[in-house]
Amino acid sequence: MKYELTAAREYDMIALGRACIDLNATEYNRPMEETMTFTKYVGGSPANIAIGGSKLGLKVGFIGKISGDQHGRFIEQYMRGVGIDTSNMVVDKEGHKTGLAFTEIKSPEECSILMYRQEVADLYLAPEEVNEEYIKQAKILLVSGTALSKSPSREAVLKAVSLAKRNDVKVVFELDYRPYSWNSPEETAVYCSLVAEQADVVIGTRDEYDVMEGKEGGKNEDTISHLFNHSPELVVIKHGVEGSYAYTKSGETFRGRAYKTQVLKTFGAGDSYASAFLYALISGKGIETALKYGSASASIVVSQHSSSEAMPTVEEIEQLIAERPVIEAI
Ligand SMILES: Nc1ncnc2c1ncn2[C@@H]1O[C@H](COP(=O)(O)OP(=O)(O)O)[C@@H](O)[C@H]1O
Ligand SMILES: O=C(O)C[C@@H](O)[C@H](O)C(=O)COP(=O)(O)O
Numbered sequence: 149m150k151y152e153l154t155a156a157r158e159y160d161m162i163a164l165g166r167a168c169i170d171l172n173a174t175e176y177n178r179p180m181e182e183t184m185t186f187t188k189y190v191g192g193s194p195a196n197i198a199i200g201g202s203k204l205g206l207k208v209g210f211i212g213k214i215s216g217d218q219h220g221r222f223i224e225q226y227m228r229g230v231g232i233d234t235s236n237m238v239v240d241k242e243g244h245k246t247g248l249a250f251t252e253i254k255s256p257e258e259c260s261i262l263m264y265r266q267e268v269a270d271l272y273l274a275p276e277e278v279n280e281e282y283i284k285q286a287k288i289l290l291v292s293g294t295a296l297s298k299s300p301s302r303e304a305v306l307k308a309v310s311l312a313k314r315n316d317v318k319v320v321f322e323l324d325y326r327p328y329s330w331n332s333p334e335e336t337a338v339y340c341s342l343v344a345e346q347a348d349v350v351i352g353t354r355d356e357y358d359v360m361e362g363k364e365g366g367k368n369e370d371t372i373s374h375l376f377n378h379s380p381e382l383v384v385i386k387h388g389v390e391g392s393y394a395y396t397k398s399g400e401t402f403r404g405r406a407y408k409t410q411v412l413k414t415f416g417a418g419d420s421y422a423s424a425f426l427y428a429l430i431s432g433k434g435i436e437t438a439l440k441y442g443s444a445s446a447s448i449v450v451s452q453h454s455s456s457e458a459m460p461t462v463e464e465i466e467q468l469i470a471e472r473p474v475i476e477a478i
Contacts, residue, residue, distance in 0.1 A: 149368055149398065149400055149402075149434055149435050149436070150433075150434050150435075151244055151349075151429045151434075151435060151438075152319070152322040153261050153288065153318055153380075153430060154286045154287055154316050154317070155189055155302050157285055157286055157287045157317075158207070158285035158286070159204040159207050159208065159209045159233070159285050159286040159287070159288065160201070160207045160287050160288065160430045160432070161198070161201050161206055161207075161208050161286060161289075161290055161320075161426060161430065162208070162209040162210065162211060162282065162283060162285075162286040162288070162289050162290070162317075162414060162427070163194040163197055163198040163201075163208065163209075163210050163211070163289075163290040163292075164193035164194060164210075164213060164290065164291050164292070164295060164304070164305065164308050165192065165193065165194035165195075165213065165270065165291060165292035165294060165295040165297065165301075165305075165324075165416070166193070166194060166195065166212060166270035166280075166292065166294060167190065167192050167193065167194070167195035167198075167210065167212050167214055167224075167227060167237065167270065168190075168191070168192035168223070168224045168247035168248065168249060168268070168270065168348060169188060169190065169191055169219055169222070169223065169247070169248050169249070170188070170189045170190070170191030170249045170251060170454065170456070171186035171187070171188055171221075171248060171249065171250045171251070171457060172186060172187050172232060172253070172306075172336075172413075172453055173185075173186055173250075173251055173252055173454050174186055174187050174455060175239060176254075176412070176413070177253065177255060177457070178254065179252060179253065179254055179349065180250065180252040180260075180262065182208065182409055185253070186250065187453065187454070187456040188222075188322065189455065189456050189457050190223050190226045190227065190269065190340070190456045191249050191455060191456060192247065192249075192383050192418050193213070193292050193294065193322060193324045193326075193418070194210075194290060194291075194292040194322070194324070195210065195223070195227065195456065196213070196228065196233070196416070196419035196420070196423070196455045196456045196459070197290060197319065197322065197419050197422045197423045197426070198232050198290075198423075199227065199232070199456045199459055200208050200419060200420055200422075200423025200424065200427075200445065200456075200459035201230075201232050201421075201426060201427055202230045202231045202232050202459065203230060203459045203460070203461060204423065204424065204427040204459075204460075204462055204465075205462065206426075206427055206430060206456070207233075207431060208231070208232045208233065208383075209232065209233040209235070209236060209285075209286065210227060210233070210234060210236065210237055211236045211237070211277075211278060211279075211282070211283075212237050212238070212270055212305075213237070213238045213239075213240050213244075213269045213270055213272050213273040213277070213301075213313075214238070214239060214246065214269055214270070215236055215239075215240050215244060215245050215246040215269040216240050216241060216243075217241045217245075217246070219245070219246035220227055220240070220246055223246065223423055226235055226456075227363070232385040235282075235284050236279060238273065238277045240269040240272055242269050242272070244268060244269040245267065245268060245269060245273050246268065246269060246272060246344055247263065247264065247265045247268040247269075248263070248264040248265075248457075249261050249262070249263050249264075249406045250262040250263075250264070251413065251415060253412070253413045256411035256412060256413065256414070257411075257414070259413045259414045259415055261415060263326060263329075264327040265328050265329050266293045266371070266392060268314035269449060270295070270301065270449040271295070271298040271300075271301040271329070271376075272295065272301065272302055273295070273300065273301045273304040273463075274300040274303070274465045275300060275303045275304045275306075275307040277304065277371075278304050278307050278308045278311065278460065279322070280311045280314075280315070283308060283311045283312055283315060283317060284311070284315035284317065284429070286312075286317050287317065287318065287430060288317065288318050288319075288320050288426065289308060289309070289312040289317050289318070289319050289320070290320045290322060290422075290426070291305050291309060291319065291320070291321055291322070291343065291347075292322050292324040292354075293322065293324040293325055293336070293339075293356075294324050294325075294326045294329050296339040296340065296343060297326075297329035297330045297331075297339075298329065299338070302339065302478075304386055305343065305376050306342075306343075309346055309347070313346065313365070314394075315415065317388075318347050318348040318349065318409060319343075319346065319349070319352065320347065320348065320349040320350075320417075321340075321343050321344055321347035321349070321350045321351070322351050322352065322422055322428065323344070323350070323352030323353070323360060324352075324354035324355070324356075324358075324418075325350065325352070325355075325356045325359050331382055333359050333362070334362065336359055336360070337359060337360055337361065337362040337384050340359070340360040341361075344360060344375060344378075344380065345365060345375065345378035345379060345380075346378070346379050347379060348379060348381050349380065349382045349383075350380050350382075350384070351374060351384040351386070351422055351425070351433075351476065352383070352384070352385065353387070353388070354366070354385055354387055356370050356405075357385060361374075368385050368393060368395070369395055371385065372385065372395045376389065376395075376397045377468075378475075380397065381396065381397045381459070382394060382396055382435070383394070383395045384425065386418065386421065388406075388414075389475060390406070390473075390475075391403060391404050391406050391443065391475070392404045392421070392439060392442065392443065394435050394438070395433070395474050399434075402435050402436050403441060403442060404438070404439025404442065404443045405473045405474035405476070406443050406446070406447060406474065407443055407444055407447040407468060407469075407472045407475065408447070408472060408473050408474070408475055409447040409448070409450060409451045409472070410451050411450050411451060412450065412451055412452060412453060412458065413419065413450065413453075414450055415455060416446075416449040416450060416452075416455030416458065416468055417446040417449060418446070418454065419428070419449075419455055419456075419457055420442075420445040420446045420448065420449035420458075420460070421442035421443065421445060421446040422442065423445065423453060423459060424438075424441040424444065424445030424460075424465055425438045425439065425440045425441060425442035425476045426438075427441060427462075428432070428440075428441040430432075435445065439465045440469050441469070443474075444460075444465045444468045444469050444472070445459070445460055445465055447468065447472070448460045448465070448468060
């Protein structure tokens, strides 16, 4: 089954949210206390998804606020270098800093992220910095849940979503739950539900839907029966190595399996999955194939050191789908 998008727009996807820095432990298989060197990459979930999409050949733009310093310039130059339109990335003038994500790789199964996100520039994106003329040129607007965690970025997201809906731009909402940015899970539930109910496509892990629903151990059937009473037409629920499901409002369910891989670290899976899943949808490949693309891209990125730099090409994804066995039910 194919997912219909508005044809012929300047941008396949415009992503909105944080563009930050990942500092990934260079010496892995040890705790962060014993890690002395880190390798710098562009990071931040929506930036990673934009980079992944651009590497796959999509025409991508980005809306966000970056710090007015060396880190902000590094991010903008890197994103422009991979082909992303950065004309709507605003430079902060009030001394706010770039968010940092230090990653700890203790073992392939035991990874964690330590985020430094106090007073970060990305959460100062203001509604007046979101431009209708720009958004209306996209097929898809991708918004990240973390951008809802504080004002004024929260209002910037709400404005962008309403501009997208007014201009037939499909809204894709990536739940992207990062507890460091929020005051409380209750606050997360309020704002994520508000946007999920207005979105056309929602993507998240089972745990992220649980936070949005304010419960533990939620069932996919309950999630979709609620969301399909509102705007969403397509809901993707990821279950880690057990794979993922895509549900359509018209009643179909598709299952994606994870591919066997040599895991180096587990982060980066979600962003690489989203970029390749959306690439396939935008390319008209159908939902079942989009699940394969997402899973294949994630299996490549978890075997490598970074999230952004490791994003694969279409050829790498297609080769992996053709050759690699899937992980059967666990
Ligand atoms: N250990 C793994 N090996 C292979 N693929 C994986 C692994 N972990 C995750 N994936 C793939 O990445 C996708 C997203 O991972 P998941 O952990 O659910 O999301 P997130 O990274 O957002 O928490 C999964 O649906 C699966 O296809
Ligand atoms: O999103 C962030 O700010 C951190 C990311 O850049 C980092 O690479 C990461 O955690 C990605 O993990 P994912 O969400 O599982 O793809």
